[in-house]
Amino acid sequence: MTEEEWSILYKLGFRMEEGKVKHLKLGVVKEIEDFSGFDSLSELEAFAKECLRTRCLVNKQTKRDKRQRG
Numbered sequence: 001m002t003e004e005e006w007s008i009l010y011k012l013g014f015r016m017e018e019g020k021v022k023h024l025k026l027g028v029v030k031e032i033e034d035f036s037g038f039d040s041l042s043e044l045e046a047f048a049k050e051c052l053r054t055r056c057l058v059n060k061q062t063k064r065d066k067r068q069r070g
Contacts, residue, residue, distance in 0.1 A: 005041065005044055009044075013025060014048065021035055
């Protein structure tokens with residue numbers, strides 16, 4: 001990955017750890033290859049943001065389910 005690509009991911013809170021791309025706060029763990037091969041930086045950024053949105057929705061639903069069962 002290029003410096004520009006890493007800059008975008010870093011700005012969104014992703015870090016490289018143990019050969020994987022991780023967002024520690026939200027618990028997103030992906031292979032580096034998942035973030036490779038985009039035609040533009042804006043496509044990479046859109047993909048990364050969608051990963052974060054999806055994780056947020058999953059976390060909200062999980063919390064909601066736990067409260068309903070509680």
